[in-house]
Amino acid sequence: MAGKTLYDKLWEQHLVKQRPDGTALIYIDRQLIHEVTSPQAFEGLRLAGRKPWRVEANIATPDHNVPTTTAERSAGLAGIADNVSRIQIQTLDDNCDELGITEFKIDDRRQGIVHVVGPEQGATLPGQTIVCGDSHTSTHGALGALAHGIGTSEVEHVMATQCLLAKKMKNMLVRVDGQLRRGVTAKDMILAIIGKIGTAGGTGYAIEFGGEAVRALSMEGRMTVCNMAIEAGARAGMIAVDEKTIEYCKGRPMAPKGELWEQAATAWRDLVSDDDAVFDKTVVLDAADIAPQVTWGSSPELVGAITDRIPEPAEEKDPTRRKSLERALEYMGLEGGQPIKNIPVEKVFIGSCTNSRIEDLRAAADVVKGHKVSDKIKLAMVVPGSGLVQEQAEAEGLHEVFTEAGFEWREPGCSMCLAMNADKLEPGEHCASTSNRNFEGRQGFGGRSHLVSPAMAAAAAIAGRFIDIREMGES
Amino acid sequence: MKAFTTHEGIVAPLDMANVDTDMIIPKQFLKSIKRTGFGPYLFDELRYLDKGEPDMDCSNRPLNKDFVLNQPEYRDASILIARQNFGCGSSREHAPWALEDFGMRVMIAPSFADIFFNNCFKNGLLPIELSEETVDRLFTAVRSNSGYQLKVDLDAQTITTPEGETISFEVDAFRKHCLLNGLDDIALTLEDADAIRAFEAEHRQRAPWLFAG
Ligand code: SF4
Numbered sequence: 120m121a122g123k124t125l126y127d128k129l130w131e132q133h134l135v136k137q138r139p140d141g142t143a144l145i146y147i148d149r150q151l152i153h154e155v156t157s158p159q160a161f162e163g164l165r166l167a168g169r170k171p172w173r174v175e176a177n178i179a180t181p182d183h184n185v186p187t188t189t190a191e192r193s194a195g196l197a198g199i200a201d202n203v204s205r206i207q208i209q210t211l212d213d214n215c216d217e218l219g220i221t222e223f224k225i226d227d228r229r230q231g232i233v234h235v236v237g238p239e240q241g242a243t244l245p246g247q248t249i250v251c252g253d254s255h256t257s258t259h260g261a262l263g264a265l266a267h268g269i270g271t272s273e274v275e276h277v278m279a280t281q282c283l284l285a286k287k288m289k290n291m292l293v294r295v296d297g298q299l300r301r302g303v304t305a306k307d308m309i310l311a312i313i314g315k316i317g318t319a320g321g322t323g324y325a326i327e328f329g330g331e332a333v334r335a336l337s338m339e340g341r342m343t344v345c346n347m348a349i350e351a352g353a354r355a356g357m358i359a360v361d362e363k364t365i366e367y368c369k370g371r372p373m374a375p376k377g378e379l380w381e382q383a384a385t386a387w388r389d390l391v392s393d394d395d396a397v398f399d400k401t402v403v404l405d406a407a408d409i410a411p412q413v414t415w416g417s418s419p420e421l422v423g424a425i426t427d428r429i430p431e432p433a434e435e436k437d438p439t440r441r442k443s444l445e446r447a448l449e450y451m452g453l454e455g456g457q458p459i460k461n462i463p464v465e466k467v468f469i470g471s472c473t474n475s476r477i478e479d480l481r482a483a484a485d486v487v488k489g490h491k492v493s494d495k496i497k498l499a500m501v502v503p504g505s506g507l508v509q510e511q512a513e514a515e516g517l518h519e520v521f522t523e524a525g526f527e528w529r530e531p532g533c534s535m536c537l538a539m540n541a542d543k544l545e546p547g548e549h550c551a552s553t554s555n556r557n558f559e560g561r562q563g564f565g566g567r568s569h570l571v572s573p574a575m576a577a578a579a580a581i582a583g584r585f586i587d588i589r590e591m592g593e594s
Numbered sequence: 595m596k597a598f599t600t601h602e603g604i605v606a607p608l609d610m611a612n613v614d615t616d617m618i619i620p621k622q623f624l625k626s627i628k629r630t631g632f633g634p635y636l637f638d639e640l641r642y643l644d645k646g647e648p649d650m651d652c653s654n655r656p657l658n659k660d661f662v663l664n665q666p667e668y669r670d671a672s673i674l675i676a677r678q679n680f681g682c683g684s685s686r687e688h689a690p691w692a693l694e695d696f697g698m699r700v701m702i703a704p705s706f707a708d709i710f711f712n713n714c715f716k717n718g719l720l721p722i723e724l725s726e727e728t729v730d731r732l733f734t735a736v737r738s739n740s741g742y743q744l745k746v747d748l749d750a751q752t753i754t755t756p757e758g759e760t761i762s763f764e765v766d767a768f769r770k771h772c773l774l775n776g777l778d779d780i781a782l783t784l785e786d787a788d789a790i791r792a793f794e795a796e797h798r799q800r801a802p803w804l805f806a807g
Binding site (some may be wrong): 132135156184201246271272281318362379383443564 | 608609611612614616617620621622624625626627628629639645648649676677678679683684685686687690691702705707708709712713716766767768769778780783784786787789790791793794797800801803804805806
C-alpha cells in the first residue's frame, strides 16, 4: 500500500465520521475569529439557542477594520472614527465577552492580524485542524497543520459542533528544488508558483510545499508561501514538520509545556509525507530560475520577473484569456510590451498577513537603511502584523530606520491590504504592496496594486519605480 | 435555509473569467453585522459609476450602462452565467448573500472557486459546473435571444433550454439533499453529537496538549 501524504495523515487524525456520499465530519481543534466574518455567525447561534461546543477552542482578535494611525489608536475602541467599523469591533468584543471566548482586544499588545497572532501565541500548532472565516487561514499550514478558510455559515457550524462538513481534497505536491538566489525570497517563490500553475491551478487540492528551497525557508518564509496557497486556488497549503517548526513553537504562550511538550514534539515529528506517498499531481520548480517577482495585472497569476516585459495580449491565443489580459491592462493603465521596471509607483505598503512578520520588516529595513523615500512617492507605510511584532521591531530600532527614510510607521492591523479602514489607494494610483491580492479595487476604488516582496517594496519606495533588488546592493 | 427544488428564470451573461468575491461585493459593505441587504451593492464597482458606501441609497446612483445587470433585459435575471474560476479570492459569505439578495438562484460556470462554491449551498443558491463548451453555447444562445430563460430541476439534475434541449449536471448527493429540503447543516451534524463526543474523548487521549489550555 502506498504511504500517506501529510494531508492524508492530518485528515485521518481528525475524521469523526465518513458519510457514504463522500462528505465527512472533521473535528476542528482551533477556530480563529475576527470581526468581519463572525457577527452573523454569533447571531445565528443565538437565534437558534445554541452554545459553543468548546469555548476554549476559539480565539479572537479584531484586525480588518482597526485604524492604524497612532493618534486614532491611542483612544482604543472609543477612538475609532468610522462608526460602522467601531460597531463591528464592539460587536466582536460583546460576543466574545458574553461567551467567554479569549480575545486580544484592540488595546491589547497581543492584538494583530489573526494569521500573525495565531502562530505567534502558539494558538496554532502542528497537527491541528484550524479554521477561520478568512481565506488566508492557509497560512497556518506552514506549521504542519490542516488550515483553511471557511464561510460564515461554517464559522457558526464549527462554533456549534466543533466539526466541519468537508470532502477530502486531492493531494498536490509543489516541489521547489535547489536554492533561491540572493535577493529572492519566499514571496517571490510563491508568486512564481502562482504564475506557473494559475489562480485556479490548485482548486480542489490541498497543496504541500516541499523540496530543498522550501525546507531552507524560515518559519516566517514558510508562512508567506502557505498564505498565498489560496491565490493558487487551494484552500489549504502545508509544509511538513521539521526541527525548525518545533523550535519555532517552543515556549510560545499557548504551546504545551513540560511533559506535554515532549509528548507533542514526538508526535509532530511524524507530520511528514511518507517517502512512498502518492500525490495526484506534482509540480516542480527550480529555485535558481526564480527572479524577484512583480505582478502587473489584476490577478496574482499576472506576474513576471522584474527583468520581464508585460506580455502582449494580442499574442494570447485563448480568447477568454486574451480578454482578461486586455481588461487587466486597461484597469492597470499599462501596455503590453512595457518593461516591468518602468512601472511607476506612487504608494508603498509593507504589511498584511503575507509579509508583516519581524523577518519581513528586517528585510525591508535592510534595504531602506541610509536611503530616503523618493519624492515621487506620496505615501510609504509599514504596518506590523501584531503588537508584538511592532514591539520587537521597535526594540531593534527598525521603526527609526523607516521613519528617518520617510516611511510612516503604523499600528498593527490589515490596513491597506484590503482598505477597510482609512488606509487606501486613490483611483489610478500604483502601489508596491507586500500583500496577497491585486484584484480590482482591492486596496481602494480604482487603485492599482503590484504584489512584491518586502525588499522589493522597500526598493521601489526609494527608487520611485520598480527596480531589481539584486542590482541595488551592487550600486 | 431556503429550499431549492426547481427554478425557471432569465439568464444574464457575465462574460468574465476569475470573477472574484471582491468584485461580487466590495469590502466596504463587509462592515455590516447583518446578512441581508447586500443586493443593491452586488457588483458595486462594475454596476455604478460612483463609489458605493454602506447604507447608501442606490436609487439615484449613476449606472454603468454597459454592465450586464443594468441592461433592461437582464434586470430581473435570476440565473448568472460566467467564465471559469467564478468566486475566487476572499472567503466572504457576503458574496452569496449579495447574489441571493439581488434575486439570483443559479450560477453557471465552467469552474468555481472552492470556498465560494461551498458557501452557495449554505444559502439556497445552486452553483452548476458545465463544460467550457456548453457554457460557450449558452453564452451564444443568451446573447441572440432576448429574455432567454432556463429551467433548472435540482432533483432530476437537469437544465432545460427554451429549445427543449436537456443538459444534465453533477451535484454532490449530500448537498443536493440539504438544498432540496432546505435543511440546516448544524441540526444535521448535531444528530451525530454522540459520535463527536466519542471522537473528542479519543482525540484528547491521543493529543492531550490540544486540550490543555
Ligand atoms: S492582512 Fe489582508 S489578506 Fe490578511 S487577513 Fe487581513 S485583509 Fe485578509
